[in-house]
Amino acid sequence: MPRFALLIEYDGTPFAGWQAQADQPSVQGAIEAALARLDPGFREGARIAAAGRTDAGVHATGQVAHADLARDWDPFRLAEALNWHLKPDPVAILAAARVDEGFHARFSALERRYLFRLIARRAPVTHARYRVWQVRNPLAIEAMRRGAAHLIGRHDFTTFRSAMCQAASPVKTLDEITIAERAIPGGHEYRFTLRARSFLHNQVRSIVGTLERVGAGAWPPERVARALAAHDRAACGPVCPPQGLYLTGVGYPRDPFAG
Template sequence: MPRYRLTLEYDGTPYVGWQRQENGPSVQSAVEAAILSLTGETVKVRGAGRTDSGVHALGQVAHVDLSRSWKAFTLRNALNAYLGQAGERIAILDAVEAPDDFDARFSALGRHYLYRIISRRPPLALEAGRAWHVTKPLDHEVMHSAGQVLVGKHDFSTFRAAQCQANSPVRTIDRLAVTRSGACIEIRVSARSFLHNQIRSFAGTLKLAGEGKWSVEDVRAALEARDRRACGPVAPPEGLYFLAVDY
């Protein structure tokens, strides 16, 4: 039974998230429906990351086992055709046959996320639903400096959702960089794995630093508190993008 690795791009706006749920459409269920239409097989597609409702992806990775072999470009193009016919906002960027022991989630060595903030007074026209609109001026250099407090191995209890199911709050952040181009501020974060809402919690806290409401030491104190109540506001999902996975 051949295994295929899929790389996906999607607009998370109309979905309840990656994972199949009973309360609305998911990315996972849409891809599984496209595979059913193509192959007649009911399968489970496993993703590298369970993005939340409204979160986008530029390089989500998934794997699926099919009963017959497909040429990679045929599988990619056919799935995109069925997704398009269904009106889904999902694209299969790549499909390749993978080793039997490849697992989109557990084989991952690193994950990369992007959080986008548009810092300007006027409302968003083209970027609505694609970034967090912040009307106050933000100092991205201060945000970057504050972000370095979060790099390394730490107990991130402050920065994970109350409903997070991870066994341990300890994670290692390999890189956190804040840059600016015009009104757009980008927060890029890399790690092997993340806690639930960790990056959105980072973004909301760093926004306070960018506004001048928090200092670098305030961010350090929040981290060291190991208490969810010490976290800044959780940033909205529309600014978050799952960029890529390393294997």
């Protein structure tokens, strides 16, 4: 059966997360239902595999999944047909590509990239509602950068790991955390970019929630290092809400969508 990689964008607001669930809407379920309408080989019970299982309310601009189909589709026509059948769900197939059977959206990935958007202003957010985390007061960006520096590299991230995390080990290598700030009407937007081969469950949201405490002046930057060294979930700052988080890209040895 020919294997296809799919580059996917979605608004996670109406979904219970990526993973298919029997009684709740999911991104995976929406795409699988569309595939079942298109391809006779993709019957009930067939599954697609994704690079990352995003939680309820989390968005994506660069999720990658793969599917094994009976028909050898033209990739452009496959993407177009899927987008037609995905309406009105807020899910879009940005590109499809034929890949060899050794490609696996999850296990072939070399890195994942996430963006977290945080807006600080007193007036309510309107256009970006459900797509950012809002706090009321501006944050000290240089203090957050100093706190974030303690997390770069290979560490035991038990402190920043959900109690429900199923990863075999809490040890991960965080390759990048950058924090950018821009002025917006009535306040500021802070963008946190994180990059690693893989992440623990809730790791990004735990890190951003902790760094917000640093930016707000509630934590000194050095407390991030102490929290990391504690290897204790209780030492973590608050876990920030999901709506500001985006899976923005997945890296592979060869980009399947490069043409």
